[in-house]
Amino acid sequence: xxxxxxxxxxxxxxxxxxxxxxxxxHKAYGATVAVDDVSFSVRAGEIFGVLGRNGAGKTTxxxxxxxxxxxxxxxxxxxxxxxxxxxRELHERVGVQLQxxxxxxKIRVGEAVELYASFYRRPADGDRLLGVLGLDTxxxxxxxxxxxxxxxxxxxVLALIGQPEIAILDELTTGLDPEARRETxxxxxDVRDSGVTIVLVTHLMEEAERLCDxxxxxxxxxxxxxxxxxxxxxxxxxxxxxxxxxSDQLPDExxxxxxxxxxxxxxxxxxxVIGSGNLVTVVVLAFDRAGLVAEDVRTETSTxxxxxxxxxxxxxxxxxxxxxxx
Amino acid sequence: xxxxxxxxxxxxxxxxxxxxxxELRQAWRTPVYLIPAVGLPVLLLVVFGSxxxxxxxSKTFGGISFxxxxxxxxxxxxxxxxxxxxxxxxxxxxxxxxxxxxxxTTPVPASALLGAQVAVNILFAVVSIALILGVGAxxxxxxxxxxFGWFVLSLALAVxxxxxxxxxxAAFAASPRVSNVIAGALxxxxxxxxxxxxxxxxxxxxxxxxxxxAPTGAAFNALHASLGGTSPAGRRSGCSSPTRSCSAQSPSxxxxxxxxxxxxxxxxxxxxxx
Numbered sequence: 001x002x003x004x005x006x007x008x009x010x011x012x013x014x015x016x017x018x019x020x021x022x023x024x025x026h027k028a029y030g031a032t033v034a035v036d037d038v039s040f041s042v043r044a045g046e047i048f049g050v051l052g053r054n055g056a057g058k059t060t061x062x063x064x065x066x067x068x069x070x071x072x073x074x075x076x077x078x079x080x081x082x083x084x085x086x087x088r089e090l091h092e093r094v095g096v097q098l099q100x101x102x103x104x105x106k107i108r109v110g111e112a113v114e115l116y117a118s119f120y121r122r123p124a125d126g127d128r129l130l131g132v133l134g135l136d137t138x139x140x141x142x143x144x145x146x147x148x149x150x151x152x153x154x155x156x157v158l159a160l161i162g163q164p165e166i167a168i169l170d171e172l173t174t175g176l177d178p179e180a181r182r183e184t185x186x187x188x189x190d191v192r193d194s195g196v197t198i199v200l201v202t203h204l205m206e207e208a209e210r211l212c213d214x215x216x217x218x219x220x221x222x223x224x225x226x227x228x229x230x231x232x233x234x235x236x237x238x239x240x241x242x243x244x245x246x247s248d249q250l251p252d253e254x255x256x257x258x259x260x261x262x263x264x265x266x267x268x269x270x271x272x273v274i275g276s277g278n279l280v281t282v283v284v285l286a287f288d289r290a291g292l293v294a295e296d297v298r299t300e301t302s303t304x305x306x307x308x309x310x311x312x313x314x315x316x317x318x319x320x321x322x323x324x325x326x
Numbered sequence: 327x328x329x330x331x332x333x334x335x336x337x338x339x340x341x342x343x344x345x346x347x348x349e350l351r352q353a354w355r356t357p358v359y360l361i362p363a364v365g366l367p368v369l370l371l372v373v374f375g376s377x378x379x380x381x382x383x384s385k386t387f388g389g390i391s392f393x394x395x396x397x398x399x400x401x402x403x404x405x406x407x408x409x410x411x412x413x414x415x416x417x418x419x420x421x422x423x424x425x426x427x428x429x430x431t432t433p434v435p436a437s438a439l440l441g442a443q444v445a446v447n448i449l450f451a452v453v454s455i456a457l458i459l460g461v462g463a464x465x466x467x468x469x470x471x472x473x474f475g476w477f478v479l480s481l482a483l484a485v486x487x488x489x490x491x492x493x494x495x496a497a498f499a500a501s502p503r504v505s506n507v508i509a510g511a512l513x514x515x516x517x518x519x520x521x522x523x524x525x526x527x528x529x530x531x532x533x534x535x536x537x538x539x540a541p542t543g544a545a546f547n548a549l550h551a552s553l554g555g556t557s558p559a560g561r562r563s564g565c566s567s568p569t570r571s572c573s574a575q576s577p578s579x580x581x582x583x584x585x586x587x588x589x590x591x592x593x594x595x596x597x598x599x600x
Contacts, residue, residue, distance in 0.1 A: 066431055088433050096431035102424040106355040111348060118344040118435040162432070 019166055019197050022066065026073035027060050034060040036221030038074075042166075047188065047198045049212035049229065050204070056267055057221040058201045059099060065199070068097045078224035079115045079165060092121060095164035095196075097155045099171050103248050109135060109154060112143065113161060116223055120162035129157045149180030159194070161321060166190060169203040173220050205229075241300040242283050244274045247293040252291065258282055272300075274313075320324060328573070345442035346387035352445060359412030364454040366407070367400040368461055375466035387525055390554070395525045398464060398549035402484065402520040404454045404541050408447040408460045409488030410509045416443055418505040440496070449484060455481065469553070476552035484545035490542065519543035 018044035027035040035057040052058045055263040058208040063069040064076060065091050069081035077084050081090045095223050103112050124213040132135045133153040140148065146154065152172055159167050169188070173181040176311060188211055192198050202208055203324035208215045217225040252264045260282045280299055287294040340579070374380050380392040387395050417440060420426050426436040462468030469479035491512065497590050498507035521540035537543030 068427075068430060091431060091433040096432060098424075098427060100424045100427065102428060104352055104420070104423065104425055106352060107348065111351065115344045115348050116432065118341045119432040121433075158428075 016040060017044050018077075020048075021077040022061070022065070022074070023062060023076075024074035025064060025071055025076065027057075027064060027069060033221055033245060035064070035071075036223065038216075038218060038223050040216040040223060040226055042197060042199060043193070043214075044197055045195065046213040047192050047200055047211050049208040049210045049215035050199060050201045050218060051215045052218035053204060054203055056203075056218045058203075058218055059170055061218065062096075062199065062201055063098070065096070066094065066168055067091070068098075068265045077213060092162060093165050094215040095162055095167040097159040097160035097167070097169045097172060099174075101153075102151075105142065108139070108143055109143065109145050109146070110139035110163060111156060112154065116158045116161045120161055124161050124163045126161060128156070129160060132190070133157050147180075149176050149183065152176060152180070153187070156184075156191070160191065164196060166197045166199065166203065168199045168201070171203070172200070173202070173207060174205070180186050181207075184290055202285055223256075240274070240276060240279045242275075242279050242297065243267075243270050243300055244273075244283070244297040246271055246287060247295065250287060250290050250292055257281065330500070338434065342438060342442065344432075344443050349439075349442045349446040350449075353450070358452060359415070363404055363412060363450055364560040365453060366458060367404050368457050370403075371400055371458055371462055372392065372465070373399065375462065375468075376386075381466065384573050391527065391558070393466065394468070394554070395550065396521070397458065397468060398509045398546050398553055399525075400458055400520040401481070402488075402545050403517070403522060404451055404458070405484055405488040406513065406516060406520070407540065408451050408454075409490075409492040410513060411444055411492075411506070413447050413489060414499055414505040414509060415494040415502045417496035418499040419502040421499075422501040425491055428503065440493075444489060446494075448488070451485060471553050477549070480545070480548035480552045484541075486551065487541040487545060502557055516540065516542040520546045 010188065018041040020040075022041065023039050025035050025038040026033075027208055032308070038057065040048075050058045052063060060069065065078060065083060066070045066088040072082055078090060079093055081093075083090050092133035094223055103280055107115075109130070110126075119125050127136070130139060135150060135153055135158060143151070143154070156167075156169070156172070159169065168223060172188070173184050176184065185207065188198060188200065200207070200211060212229050214224050214227060215225075215229050254259050257262050258275070260277040260279050263274040265272040273279065275282075281295065284294050284297060374393050374396055375588050380396075383391050417426075420439065426439065429436040429439055429485075459468070459470060461472050492509070494530075495505050495508050499508060519537045519540035538547065
């Protein structure tokens with residue numbers, strides 16, 4: 001495909017055995033294409049991130065992997081199983097935590113763990129898992145009385161209760177406060193260290209960078225970048241934002257023609273220029289050449305989130321030209 | 327797929343047991359339907375049974391008492407509360423909360439939860455109807471079903487009818503609000519045909535004929551006949567199999583009135599009233 005980055009090809013020649021192989025996955029809901037063309041593979045023992053904005057197609061991708069949705073096209077291989085044909089066996093060996101999935105409000109923590117343990121052939125020791133995840137004192141509490149972080153930890157327990165080889169965790173830390181989030185990250189690393197391969201779906205660049213060995217960045221249903229998160233991080237470090245107000249409109253094309261500029265955005269009366277290098281000087285000079293005055297110029301610290309957005313925006317712009325801007 | 331499934335059958339039985347146990351606990355902790363379905367009919371039975379005029383044979387009802395003729399209606403009410411309201415509402419809230427979605431990621435399909443819900447609601451129906459019979463017989467001289475086999479069969483068919491409607495609602499209701507609106511709209515006409523607002527025997531021709539074919543009317547007729555000692559199929563030679571339509575037609579105690587079969591009425595009243 002046009003947007004296939006080079007490192008996708010490198011990735012396929014990886015020496016580690018792949019436990020998940022996704023090839024040209026395609027899924028549409030009516031006229032809406034949720035997943036256009038997604039290919040990646042996950043190696044045994046890694047934390048693999050599926051990264052993207054809301055609505056990029058991440059959840060649909062993992063729902064297909066989990067056997068919950070039937071793909072329209074492409075092929076899926078999870079532990080040598082077909083997620084549709086071998087659903088039951090797949091669910092024995094792959095633990096899944098999905099968004100918007102929950103428990104009845106008045107089930108006790110201990111009961112939920114015992115119930116879910118009964119679903120599997122070789123369940124883990126539920127008490128031990130609750131202890132590892134710091135929920136042993138909550139065994140008698142109703143699900144509805146748990147805090148957000150405790151609910152997420154319980155959902156990790158339930159995803160792991162069948163002693164899975166792979167755990168798929170979708171937006172696990174969404175809605176958690178920073179402390180609970182960091183705590184959860186530590187737990188996920190512990191789970192990986194115990195030998196479980198993890199597929200982590202997230203829209204948080206920071207989370208991906210902290211946890212993942214490799215990530216697939218998905219946008220508009222396509223993989224636009226694939227590799228270790230440091231690749232994306234490096235790009236983040238060089239990305240800068242300059243916010244200003246101009247005395248008069250300068251056509252975007254003039255700024256976009258500058259080699260340092262990667263994107264131009266309009267936020268109300270403000271103009272935000274995203275790019276790299278000596279961005280402030282270049283932009284102010286461009287206004288000066290056009291006989292305009294750039295007022296109220298501020299540089300904004302480039303957050304990882306911004307870089308992430310810039311990267312996906314760049315992919316949007318380059319979708320027709322082909323190739324990921326690096 | 328075959329080998330692993332066969333190997334895991336014992337664990338699946340255990341999973342079903344655990345699911346039923348969990349559903350029982352849930353119903354006990356949030357008894358929004360359990361209390362009305364088990365408490366309300368018995369309460370009504372006690373109220374009606376305590377009013378002397380209602381336990382006397384009445385010509386209006388074909389020579390049997392209002393109390394006797396209302397007992398099967400209370401049983402149909404139990405099944406309506408559990409099958410039509412409780413079951414689909416519970417399943418819809420599980421769907422809304424994401425419980426079904428959570429379960430469908432495990433080796434045990436979400437349909438097992440549906441099975442557990444049906445089992446638990448049937449259990450409550452049995453308990454509630456046993457209470458009606460027990461309290462009725464113990465305190466108000468209600469005759470226990472003479473045709474016990476026919477009674478059980480009638481009950482099973484009535485459960486199938488009410489729970490069938492409930493499962494249809496559960497199939498497409500996205501939330502308990504939707505489920506309750508649909509069930510509420512069906513509840514009143516179905517309650518009417520079960521005789522809740524007045525025994526079916528007093529309804530004139532057309533309404534009586536509809537009642538025979540309405541699920542609740544048919545259930546009432548079959549339960550009434552088997553409770554009163556007239557087997558649903560026994561009095562019509564044409565009926566060889568105890569299907570619902572047959573059960574619905576046979577008890578002429580229902581809408582055909584007293585004139586066609588006075589002996590049945592007299593027989594029933596002698597069995598059922600003091």
